[in-house]
Amino acid sequence: MFSLGLESRHPGEAFVDTTLGRQDGPMVEAGGVSEERLLADAQRGDQAAFELLVERHRRDLYAHCYRMLGSVQDAEDAVQESLLGAWRGLAGFEGRSSLRTWLYRVATNVCLRLSSRRPRRMLSSEHGPARSDVHDLGDPVTGPIWLEPWPDDLPAEEEPDPAAAYLRRESVELAFVAALQHLPGTQRAVLILREVLGFTAAEVAGILDTTPASVNSAMQRARATLGQRVPRRTQQAELTALGPGGRRALVDAFVTAWERADVPALIDLLTEDARFTMPPLPAWFDGREDVGRFMAERVFATPWRLVPIAANGQPAFACYQDDGERFRLGAVNVLSLRDSRISWIAGFVDPQMLRRFPVPAEFSWPDR
Structure with a gap:
C-alpha cells in the first residue's frame, strides 16, 4: 500500500484519497435527486439545490483547506469563502470539468490567496x-x-x-501537514492535488491556470522538500x-x-x-x-x-x-x-x- 512515508514512494505513484472519490463520470444521486437536476436548479438560483449539491463535498473541501493552511480556523474561513464564490459563479459553470474539479479549483485558489496574506503555520x-x-x-x-x-x-x-480510511488519516497527520507548510503555495497545492486527491497533471494545470510541464516541475521540487521533513x-x-x-x-x-x-x-x-x-x-x-x-x-x-x-x-x-x-x-x-x-x-x-x-x-x- 502506498504510504506518505518515503520508503515506498515511486516517482510515478500517487497517494489517492479514495474517500473523496473521483466522481468524474455520470452524476450520482444526492438526496434522492440526481446531481444533474440539482445543478440545473442551482444554476437557476435555487439555493436549497446548491446546498444539497455541495454538501457531499463540504467535509472533503474542509480537509483540503486544512492541509493547505495548517489551521482549522483558516480552513473554515476558506470553505465559507469558497462556497460563497462557487454560488456566485455557478451560473458560469459550463461543465467542461466535473463539479468536483471545479469546486477544488475555487477552494485551492481561495487557499492560495489566504496563505499569501497570512504567516506560515509552524x-x-x-x-x-x-x-x-x-x-x-x-x-x-x-x-x-x-x-x-x-x-x-x-x-x-x-x-x-478500510483502505480509504487509512489513506484519509495519513493525509492529515501532524508531521505531514507541518511539512506541507514549508512548501511555497503553488508547490503545496500541486502536491496535495496530485498525491492526496489524485488529480492528473493536466487537471491540476487547469485548476492552477498553468501548464502540465510546470505542474510536473513543481511536483518534483515539492517531493524533494517534503522528503527532508516527513518521517x-x-x-x-x-x-x-x-x-x-x-x-x-x-x-x-x-x-x-x-x-x-x-x-x-x-x-x-x-x-x-x-x-x-x-x-x-x-x-x-x-x-x-x-x-x-x-x-x-x-x-x-x-x-x-x-x-x-x-x-x-x-x-x-x-x-x-x-x-x-x-x-x-x-x-x-x-x-x-x-x-x-x-x-x-x-x-x-x-x-x-x-x-x-x-x-x-x-x-x-x-x-x-
Missing part, C-alpha cells in the same frame, strides 16, 4: 530552541502562527472502505505495526500513568528523544530527562482526567485539569509514535482552539 521547534528551565514557559505567542490539530470527525469503524514511516504505519491490542495497551498505559501522575511510568513510554510541545506557549522540551522534569514539576501540580479521542489520524486525549471545583478542558494532547513508543506529545492549550473539538468542556465521571 511548530514550536521552528519558533525557538528547546528549554531546560521548566519554570519559564514564556508568555503565550498569540496570532495565526501555530499549526493546529485536526479533530477527526469520522471514526474508523464508520468508514466503509520515513507514517503514523498509520506505526499504528498498524503496533496492532489494535498494542494500541489499546499504549493508550490505557498513558491514561493510567497521567491520571496517577506516575512520571517514571510515562517516561518508560517515551523514546529517548521525545518532545513535548504546547503552543501557544513558546516553551517546549526535548528528551526524556527534560520532558520528565517538566511533567513532575509543572504538569502534575494539579490532578488530571483524560478522555481518549482521535486527532490528525493519531491517538489523542482531551485533557481535563482540576481547578479546585471541577475538571475543565485544559488541553488536547496528540501522540506521535515511533517503534511502539511515544516520540512526541503535541499539547495544544489555546482555549479558542479547544472549543473546536467536539468534546465536553467539563469532565463527566463515567458512573454518573
Whole structure:
C-alpha cells in the first residue's frame, strides 16, 4: 500500500484519497435527486439545490483547506469563502470539468490567496530552541502562527472502505501537514492535488491556470522538500505495526500513568528523544530527562482526567485539569509514535482552539 512515508514512494505513484472519490463520470444521486437536476436548479438560483449539491463535498473541501493552511480556523474561513464564490459563479459553470474539479479549483485558489496574506503555520521547534528551565514557559505567542490539530470527525469503524480510511488519516497527520507548510503555495497545492486527491497533471494545470510541464516541475521540487521533513514511516504505519491490542495497551498505559501522575511510568513510554510541545506557549522540551522534569514539576501540580479521542489520524486525549471545583478542558494532547513508543506529545492549550473539538468542556465521571 502506498504510504506518505518515503520508503515506498515511486516517482510515478500517487497517494489517492479514495474517500473523496473521483466522481468524474455520470452524476450520482444526492438526496434522492440526481446531481444533474440539482445543478440545473442551482444554476437557476435555487439555493436549497446548491446546498444539497455541495454538501457531499463540504467535509472533503474542509480537509483540503486544512492541509493547505495548517489551521482549522483558516480552513473554515476558506470553505465559507469558497462556497460563497462557487454560488456566485455557478451560473458560469459550463461543465467542461466535473463539479468536483471545479469546486477544488475555487477552494485551492481561495487557499492560495489566504496563505499569501497570512504567516506560515509552524511548530514550536521552528519558533525557538528547546528549554531546560521548566519554570519559564514564556508568555503565550498569540496570532495565526501555530499549526493546529485536526479533530477527526469520522471514526474508523464508520468508514466503509478500510483502505480509504487509512489513506484519509495519513493525509492529515501532524508531521505531514507541518511539512506541507514549508512548501511555497503553488508547490503545496500541486502536491496535495496530485498525491492526496489524485488529480492528473493536466487537471491540476487547469485548476492552477498553468501548464502540465510546470505542474510536473513543481511536483518534483515539492517531493524533494517534503522528503527532508516527513518521517520515513507514517503514523498509520506505526499504528498498524503496533496492532489494535498494542494500541489499546499504549493508550490505557498513558491514561493510567497521567491520571496517577506516575512520571517514571510515562517516561518508560517515551523514546529517548521525545518532545513535548504546547503552543501557544513558546516553551517546549526535548528528551526524556527534560520532558520528565517538566511533567513532575509543572504538569502534575494539579490532578488530571483524560478522555481518549482521535486527532490528525493519531491517538489523542482531551485533557481535563482540576481547578479546585471541577475538571475543565485544559488541553488536547496528540501522540506521535515511533517503534511502539511515544516520540512526541503535541499539547495544544489555546482555549479558542479547544472549543473546536467536539468534546465536553467539563469532565463527566463515567458512573454518573
